[in-house]
Amino acid sequence: MSDLDIRESVINGGLGQSPVRPDGVAKAEGSYEFSSDLSADNMLIGKTLRSPHQHARIIRIDTSDASAMTGVHRIITAEDVPGKATYGLIASDQPVFASDVVRYIGEPVAAVVADDEEICSRALEAIVVEYEPLTPLIDARLALDTDTPPIHPDGNVIREQNVICGDTTVIGDIVVEDHYTIGMQDQAFLGLESALAIPDADGAGVECHVATQWLHEDLGQVAACLDLPESSVRLVLGGVGGAFGGREDISLQVHVCLLALATGRPVKMHYSRSESFLGHVHRHPAQIWMRHHATKEGKLVKVEAEFVFDGGAYASTSSAVLVNAVTHAQGPYRCENAEVRGVAVRTNNLPCGAMRGFGVVQACFAHERQMDLLAHACGLDPIEIRRRNAMSTGDKLITGQVVESVAPVLQIIEGLERMPFPDDGNDVETHPYHRPGGAGNTTRASDVRRGVGYGVAIKNLMYSEAFDDYSTARCTLRDGVVTLKFATAEVGQGFITIAPQIARTTLGLEDVALESIDTGVGSAGSTSASRQTWMSGGAVEAACLKVRQLIFEHVASSTGSDPFALVIEGDSIVNTATGERQLMSEVVKGLEFDEEVEFRHRPTVPLDENGQGACHTAFAFVGHRAIVDVDVELGLVRVVEVSTVQDVGRALNPLSVTGQIEGGIAQGLGLALMEEIVQQDGRIMNPSFTDYLIPTIADMPPVVAELIEIPDPQAPMGAKGVGEPPTISSTPAIIAAIQDAVNQFGAGRSHLTRVPIRPSDITEALNSTRRD
Amino acid sequence: MPVAHPRSIGELTELLDEESHTVLLAGGTDFMVGLNHGSTRLAPDDLIVDLRLVAELSTVEVDYQQQVLRLGAGVRWDDLLTAPIAEIAPCLSQAARTVGSHQIRTAGTIGGNLATASPAGDGVCALVALDATLVLTSSRGQRTVAVSEFAIAPKKNVLERDEFIERVDIPITEGWQGYSKIGTRNAMVISVAGVAVVLSSESNTCRIALGSVGPTVILSTEASQFAGTTINWEIASITSADLETVVEMTRASATPIDDHRSTAAYRKHAVGVLTKRLIEQGLTTLRKSL
């Protein structure tokens, strides 16, 4: 049982407080050791040779000249992979090294290990690979064509999933539809991929320090490719500089371990920014069609949708991303009838997979643009249309799943409506820097229109579709110190702050230490799907509760009291029968306990062919209001403010929650306005931060956040995951606000349907009028 | 890799002869990016010549007699943000403010911006509108080249192997100047389109330069001349029909391309809008001081 009155507790650094992150000062000072800072004595450097072709057959690889170079220790190709030739998160369809065919520009073909980076680069140039170019499959829609030859033995369709429910023949009084496009966003984490592999002295095993999201998943995949028992491979979390989904898949893990084992020396690999763009999966670009049916009063009666997700060359998590998209097509709105079709396909573009929001980002952009169309068609304002359709706890989703989570959608919408508006602030005196165009000095006060837009979202938490999702934690009490051990990847989200908070509040002991994060304990699952506070937090709490129970039993037996009468209050143990109170630090003197727990969330079920089934574990909700200034004539935008109301269950660490909200909104703003990997024939045209733009301080507005804290009965400590929701509906809110500004400026009525929106999309919208 | 640190123009000139393999390094904000990215590759015997200790290259000289502002090639963006340059050549100052981030403006130089010869060079665009002249120096002597003639293609300029940019001479004029730049984010972004306008109320001339809409920065000669002759300088005003013609001529002089940063159509549209706004703003300001 959780103590639901944790806010009452007075222990220093307990739940509900915002203690300083253990790594906070080091990160701020620049002294924190990221995985790219790792080094070892006698260390060699490894580098990857990548395919220059989108699709080609490998005729011949000649490494003889490169191998003969001074300073080069080994060159490995597919032939040197002793175990499984492929890896992958859901389907094992991605080769460690391409052997017969390359399927995207950037696919690894060989790796070299040498004394230093420069020699590596020259050796890579000296490797001769003869290719026979094949026709690339570039267009995701063509992948659906049965005439298109498969580019992979597993075929071109990664997954098809429909969600059909209710009466699909219903036609609404009001019908609105459009096509939506979402560009390929990158996680753009600042800490580039990096790993250090150290072979065991006997050469029979290896230790790999790596920045990853899920140590045990890596362990399984790496060991299989190395043909080593899992017990001979140890993974240790290297300092992670952000992840956002981009570290769920294997990148350099297998390569670096192979090179270390081949040379018997420590080997480090680290990617440059350009290589990083090739080395991890991205957010799926998507083509979405939606048609919404409503009554004249604006009540949704049916949602129709078609999703085409471009998965790129390998499957990664495409099938799960697709399921998230199709099952969230209705948004946080009640709707009884639906016909949703979705497909994730394989192409010769960059592989796509997990990124913060995981399929729901794409769906939400489309359903929120649709809600605005519907509002207009019904003559309602954007708040009112959402209010009329807001779902609540107990409602049935289009998958047939009943929403058991707390679903405060109405409170969110009404919270947004109540938010005060910031001052106009846009007078002639305002420095142009604060207007659209920013430092470019483009825009006068008279060129600016201010728009307001809204977005609301539902997001599933944790893994879905019958996945056996669990996390492990160990709690050891010795000498009055609580030590926690878990394999939960700290990627910046703050689990290493939350975990001790949980232990302090649960045990009434302040002194909490964390052990190294590695595979020396059971899996924690991935740091993704907004799941770690719930899952690993749940595991830590459960392990601490077990220890607490043992303490209670010890106290009860030594004092002859009833163990059920004992509770923790702050830093004390209290006998509720007698009112007796004693400091926990005194009570635990000389006590030693060690408990390990595997924590599971309740099971979910797979979807049937019509997309029916309680496939998701739980849900969180969020809404955003964006206020933007737009220079419509030039298509330039400045976001003035984003306000948000977020359903968090309970803010275990309010500062961390704020951090997730502000960071998530920045990423949502990035997708709305600028973040896109532009590919031309599979080649990245903007493979560095010169042209892959992420928001600067001149782009990111102040955020006003209101938290809805209704503890979720299913969630450990009542806390819902908070990491993904901020990213999801901030994007459509910003686009809706731009739309509002454009509508004020021009006659006619356009509909903005693409993210990221480009200045030319805005200027062209002025000249286009919707016909429906 | 050997690096030389000359301390004077004399030492520098000596180091650069036609046979030697020298590469010049100023702030390094273009050079190092190219090196790290692999687009610039050095041979082991290339000599890197660091310009930062050549004091003469960092001088700023205001010569009211000759009506000229002389900027050493090593003057950094940050130095351009304040007086006297911000007062004498405000459009160069505004261009400097749009460049990169604080870190880049502290390291990057005007000479490096010119030598890089990018059509997106913000400083270049302002200097073309300002009708600035470069002084190129070598052991063979000095020559002058108009900034508008200096770049001949993307990343190509008229410098000989043994030459360096010593300074840029900017005529001091009365009137109004402005620079605007469009990027897809509000700061630290490469120009998608840039426009510099210099209105000279002494000579009753207008110069319009366009960035990122051609292989080099473009001087819109026809539009400039038309504006110069149709502006009623006495009352600092232009009819809206004439301004529209200036805008159309500006657009016509642009030869932009579609690339990953934007489309040709948008760029043409944008240089027109910016030109219009700058001229309107300039004339409004001039009217106030009549």
Ligand SMILES: Cc1cc2nc3c(=O)[nH]c(=O)nc-3n(C[C@H](O)[C@H](O)[C@H](O)COP(=O)(O)OP(=O)(O)OC[C@H]3O[C@@H](n4cnc5c(N)ncnc54)[C@H](O)[C@@H]3O)c2cc1C
């Ligand atoms: C993050 C970032 C943002 C940027 N943003 C902008 C921007 O907004 N606008 C913009 O215009 N540029 C921008 N740049 C490009 C760059 O900062 C500028 O072009 C800068 O002015 C280059 O000057 P530098 O002193 O650093 O040149 P360097 O990198 O040292 O040299 C560049 C080239 O010029 C040559 N060179 C340097 N000095 C001389 C000389 N005196 N004579 C002859 N040749 C010489 C060098 O040999 C080299 O080929 C940016 C760069 C970065 C990294």
